[in-house]
Amino acid sequence: MADLLYRCSLAVVPRLAAGLIRIWFATCRVKIQGEAGLREFMERDTGIGAFWHYSFLYFFYYFRKYPAAVMVSASKDGEYIAQLARLLGHVPVRGSSNRGGVKALREMIDLLQQGRNSAIVADGSQGPARRVQAGCILMASKSGKPIFPMAWAADRCIIFNSWDRTVVPLPFATIALHHGEAFYVPSALSSSQIEEYRLELEQRLNHLYEEVWRAVGRPPHDAAVATDHKVQVQ
16 A cells, blocks of 8 residues: 555656646746856756755756756655656656765766766765765766856745755745856866865855855855754745
């Protein structure tokens, strides 16, 4: 019975979510900064979009303009996210740091070299939040493709009390979405160089993160004090 309920919910929930996301997020006013460089590059090559995990849901919607291979947790619950990704035009690649991560990373690199953009949560599926994991750097190094760091914030939003404090913009919210410059990583990195580039990307993403929250007149979303409530509306 449990398996039947899971299959039924898998057939229904992602479709409902995709429809709701399209309607909900379309009401938001989005102020984009720095997209021209990404758009120009994407006309001739493929790249890697990198962002923090808290922001993944809106980026799924935003990246419909740049359909991408996206790494999704290999867990059973991750199948909901994988189905949602497909419905929004992306190609889910299943894997995480704890399960199938190396295989998924190789698949992402292959897809990049075959002409498919990629998108990755830089702090992984389990965190720590806002700390870049090495997989993003290795993907850029092995593929020869640049990383495009980006971040968004909303003046009114829902904040979930999860490890990353996932954010969903409220209907009719104003969103600031900022793109950073292309970040190139050389091939054949040593361990110390991997750490050097990891830290550099982390600094760039956190700079964008702080920038977008200032742009909407709010403190960083994770500066709010966690409570026992699962969801906060701010």
